[in-house]
Amino acid sequence: xxxxxxxxxxxxxxxxxxxxxxxxxVLRERLNLTGTKYGCGEGQCGACTVLIDGxxxxxxxxxxxxxxxxxxxxxxxxxxxxxxxPVQQAFIxxxxxxxxxxxxxxxxxxxxxxxxxxxxxxxxxxxxxxxxICRCGTYPRIVAAIQRAAxxxxxx
Amino acid sequence: xxxxxxxxxxxxxxxxxxxxxVDGPAKASGRAKYTYDTVRENMLYAHSVRxxxxxxxxxxxxxxxxxxxxxxxxxxxxxxxxxxxxxxxTDVVAVAAVDxxxxxxxxxxxxVEYEQLPHLVLDFKEPDLAEAEKSEWYKVAEKATQxxxxxxxxxxxxxxxxxxxxxxxxxxxLETHGSIAEWPDSDHMFLHISTQNVPGIGEQVANAIGMPxxxxxxxxxxxxxGFGSKLGLDPWGVIVGQLSxxxxxxxxxxxxxxxxxxxxxxxxxxxxxxxxxxxxxxxxLAWESYSWGSGGVGGGGSPPLPYxxxxxxxxxxxxNIVNNIGPARAWRAPNHPQACVLTMCPLDDLAAKxxxxxxxxxxxxxxxxxxxxxxYSEELDVADKLMGWKARWxxxxxxxxxxxxxxxxxxLHTWGGRGHSSNCDLSIHPDGSVxxxxxxxxxxxxxxxxxxxVAADTLGVAIDNIKLLIGDSDYPRDSASGGSSTIGGVxxxxxxxxxxxxxxxxxxVAPALNAQPADLEVADGKVRVASSPGRSLSWRxxxxxxxxxxxxxxxTNPDPDKGDLINSGVGGVQMxxxxxxxxxxxxxxxxxxxxxxxxxxxxxxxxxxxxxxxxIMGVSYALYEEKVxxxxxxxxxNSNMDTYRLAGLGDVGxxxxxxxxGPGYDERGVIGIGEPPTVSPGAAISNAVANAIGVRxxxxxxxPDRVLEALETAQxxxxxx
Numbered sequence: 001x002x003x004x005x006x007x008x009x010x011x012x013x014x015x016x017x018x019x020x021x022x023x024x025x026v027l028r029e030r031l032n033l034t035g036t037k038y039g040c041g042e043g044q045c046g047a048c049t050v051l052i053d054g055x056x057x058x059x060x061x062x063x064x065x066x067x068x069x070x071x072x073x074x075x076x077x078x079x080x081x082x083x084x085x086p087v088q089q090a091f092i093x094x095x096x097x098x099x100x101x102x103x104x105x106x107x108x109x110x111x112x113x114x115x116x117x118x119x120x121x122x123x124x125x126x127x128x129x130x131x132x133i134c135r136c137g138t139y140p141r142i143v144a145a146i147q148r149a150a151x152x153x154x155x156x
Numbered sequence: 157x158x159x160x161x162x163x164x165x166x167x168x169x170x171x172x173x174x175x176x177x178v179d180g181p182a183k184a185s186g187r188a189k190y191t192y193d194t195v196r197e198n199m200l201y202a203h204s205v206r207x208x209x210x211x212x213x214x215x216x217x218x219x220x221x222x223x224x225x226x227x228x229x230x231x232x233x234x235x236x237x238x239x240x241x242x243x244x245x246t247d248v249v250a251v252a253a254v255d256x257x258x259x260x261x262x263x264x265x266x267x268v269e270y271e272q273l274p275h276l277v278l279d280f281k282e283p284d285l286a287e288a289e290k291s292e293w294y295k296v297a298e299k300a301t302q303x304x305x306x307x308x309x310x311x312x313x314x315x316x317x318x319x320x321x322x323x324x325x326x327x328x329x330l331e332t333h334g335s336i337a338e339w340p341d342s343d344h345m346f347l348h349i350s351t352q353n354v355p356g357i358g359e360q361v362a363n364a365i366g367m368p369x370x371x372x373x374x375x376x377x378x379x380x381x382g383f384g385s386k387l388g389l390d391p392w393g394v395i396v397g398q399l400s401x402x403x404x405x406x407x408x409x410x411x412x413x414x415x416x417x418x419x420x421x422x423x424x425x426x427x428x429x430x431x432x433x434x435x436x437x438x439x440x441l442a443w444e445s446y447s448w449g450s451g452g453v454g455g456g457g458s459p460p461l462p463y464x465x466x467x468x469x470x471x472x473x474x475x476n477i478v479n480n481i482g483p484a485r486a487w488r489a490p491n492h493p494q495a496c497v498l499t500m501c502p503l504d505d506l507a508a509k510x511x512x513x514x515x516x517x518x519x520x521x522x523x524x525x526x527x528x529x530x531x532y533s534e535e536l537d538v539a540d541k542l543m544g545w546k547a548r549w550x551x552x553x554x555x556x557x558x559x560x561x562x563x564x565x566x567x568l569h570t571w572g573g574r575g576h577s578s579n580c581d582l583s584i585h586p587d588g589s590v591x592x593x594x595x596x597x598x599x600x601x602x603x604x605x606x607x608x609x610v611a612a613d614t615l616g617v618a619i620d621n622i623k624l625l626i627g628d629s630d631y632p633r634d635s636a637s638g639g640s641s642t643i644g645g646v647x648x649x650x651x652x653x654x655x656x657x658x659x660x661x662x663x664x665v666a667p668a669l670n671a672q673p674a675d676l677e678v679a680d681g682k683v684r685v686a687s688s689p690g691r692s693l694s695w696r697x698x699x700x701x702x703x704x705x706x707x708x709x710x711x712t713n714p715d716p717d718k719g720d721l722i723n724s725g726v727g728g729v730q731m732x733x734x735x736x737x738x739x740x741x742x743x744x745x746x747x748x749x750x751x752x753x754x755x756x757x758x759x760x761x762x763x764x765x766x767x768x769x770x771x772i773m774g775v776s777y778a779l780y781e782e783k784v785x786x787x788x789x790x791x792x793x794n795s796n797m798d799t800y801r802l803a804g805l806g807d808v809g810x811x812x813x814x815x816x817x818g819p820g821y822d823e824r825g826v827i828g829i830g831e832p833p834t835v836s837p838g839a840a841i842s843n844a845v846a847n848a849i850g851v852r853x854x855x856x857x858x859x860p861d862r863v864l865e866a867l868e869t870a871q872x873x874x875x876x877x
Contacts, residue, residue, distance in 0.1 A: 035186020137772025
């Protein structure tokens with residue numbers, strides 16, 4: 001594949017991926033954005049979740065060519081002017097993680113959820129987040145964090 | 157001699173406070189670096205050819221095409237011609253290349269031929285004892301007898317017998333196993349590794365490679381889950397070490413999800429035929445069990461049966477099945493969850509046969525829970541209040557109309573959790589800054605936060621004032637994070653280091669306050685005279701009295717001269733409230749209550765998180781998890797996260813955690829909590845399902861097909877009767 005331009009976290013990046021390369025690989029290996037994690041490689045765990053034009057997407061199953069011309073946001077792009085995103089802050093305040101390997105994907109899914117639904121019910125949160133796996137088992141605190149972020153205007 | 161006892165509740169300022177974890181911002185921002193995220197200059201990437209057979213001999217290997225592939229730096233034969241392979245997924249040849257795709261391409265170019273050998277990957281069927289004694293697939297443990305089992309059953313007015321069990325499951329850490337090795341010179345190796353054992357893993361890898369342990373330096377900042385699977389030596393740490401030595405470059409190897417599930421995590425199965433007997437009034441008299449299970453070529457664990465209960469008359473026999481699945485690893489409270497299912501489920505069935513509420517059955521026999529009878533009894537009462545057990549319990553089989561049936565179940569468990577060997581170097585600098593160095597690791601349990609809470613409490617300074625360094629084998633030697641041993645070890649070592657440093661500081665500061673060192677105390681960032689708090693110096697001014705000297709103390713656990721700050725042996729009770737759809741077989745958790753003793757709680761928010769997480773892992777193995785093996789091919793059928801299903805956010809219901817703390821519990825000292833609450837959920841949920849639908853689903857996980865099968869079997873048998 002020829003060199004392409006990807007818009008990641010508000011900046012354009014030139015990369016020259018191989019044919020069929022997944023967005024996750026490009027973000028981690030070519031752009032050194034390692035906040036986005038490999039968990040299963042098949043879109044089943046959610047650790048690789050990023051936003052594409054504001055929608056949560058599994059970057060391990062997104063061919064990089066499908067991301068050309070779209071706005072990609074990773075966990076590294078949420079912080080603004082040194083201030084964490086309300087969802088990030090809510091995860092800290094509710095302590096919604098242990099090992100935290102799933103956390104970037106969780107937070108990106110939550111940001112995407114709140115962007116489309118600023119006041120989600122418990123059921124909305126379950127529906128929106130059920131595909132993100134936390135093996136340490138912090139789910140109740142994740143729900144609480146999303147509710148807290150929603151109250152504080154978490155969709156920003 | 158200073159006082160080396162934990163401060164009393166009224167004196168604790170930071171210990172026991174609901175603090176957020178100190179690594180929260182790094183983790184929520186994505187800045188926290190895991191081994192998987194680490195990149196070293198000129199790093200190569202490694203992948204392996206893996207044996208597709210469960211049992212085979214390698215007969216030939218041809219690596220010539222891979223070696224010619226541009227970008228391949230080295231090919232390393234792990235299991236050469238003639239080597240016997242004991243499970244599918246075993247590394248045979250490893251390749252290091254300039255990037256991952258090239259390494260994968262090279263792996264595809266390597267040709268390995270095998271002679272297949274007979275394999276066994278199943279473990280479910282009850283082994284015939286006479287045959288088992290003759291077969292190489294089985295290791296028969298000696299029969300153990302206590303009291304007079306025959307007399308016990310004879311005196312029993314009600315006897316119940318049934319089959320129970322739980323299958324092999326995996327750890328499924330979200331960060332897969334792996335490591336990065338590099339050789340700064342020809343004698344020394346630097347290892348980044350995803351591990352629960354920063355202090356010990358270097359020595360294990362060094363032994364395997366054949367180099368002095370002192371020449372291996374290990375580092376890790378964060379680990380994406382371990383649960384017992386990242387304690388010991390893996391082939392992958394050795395492979396990267398050898399490939400790195402060969403190439404002179406850093407080499408990274410992280411497992412894909414498939415080999416992770418096939419080879420990097422396996423909790424042994426345990427099945428049993430259990431017979432129990434009691435008097436009509438519920439007095440438990442007799443136990444008999446014939447149990448078996450497997451965890452690969454090393455056999456399985458041996459579940460401690462009967463679990464927790466000191467049944468007066470008992471007889472038990474266990475058979476270990478030696479089979480060709482990935483090797484067994486410690487899985488959060490090894491052997492206990494299996495033993496709990498094999499004990500609490502038959503006792504629940506016995507209680508049902510006695511027409512007794514299981515709660516009353518446990519209370520009736522509470523003396524058999526020695527030495528924790530009192531703890532269990534108090535915990536049962538707390539759990540009853542939180543669940544509304546007594547108000548809501550009904551006999552077996554929800555008689556309300558409609559297909560969805562609701563039920564309650566309970567189980568209880570124990571664990572040791574005594575703190576491990578630990579060392580802490582604590583320095584107070586003349587500018588007032590404090591540094592703590594420990595060769596431990598934070599596996600997500602909040603170890604960093606707990607260490608800082610202890611140090612801050614003891615020195616009377618803010619946590620922000622303390623720099624904590626962990627995760628490196630160059631720091632004072634600690635132990636692996638396993639067996640729920642970390643909190644007791646690191647909290648004691650930190651406390652003793654801080655007490656000694658504080659004493660040394662008092663000696664330097666006392667003249668300035670016109671007092672004796674023994675008259676001083678720390679509080680709210682000040683050093684002051686205890687009897688006259690107005691006579692004080694700010695922490696910073698006090699530390700300036702050190703002149704050019706830094707105080708450095710070493711705190712150690714255990715240290716018999718400085719008291720015992722820890723303990724071993726906890727009890728826990730859990731209750732589950734479930735709904736079962738008798739048309740679809742789907743089990744839904746409505747609510748679970750976890751009541752847990754863990755002595756003095758250093759960091760409640762972290763401790764509660766451990767219990768919550770353990771209960772959720774419990775829901776997951778109770779309802780969904782099973783490593784499904786295919787005897788024909790010898791391979792795992794569900795080695796992906798689509799079909800190896802884990803509990804999601806919508807599966808766990810309402811979870812209530814209660815820690816037994818305060819007077820009567822705090823005095824016990826600090827005890828680990830990571831493992832015990834993982835033990836009960838399987839049995840508690842299984843018992844709740846039985847209470848709901850009126851029949852026992854004998855084996856975990858309680859999948860819809862098993863629930864429907866149990867219902868059908870009961871109907872058929874009921875019809876026949």
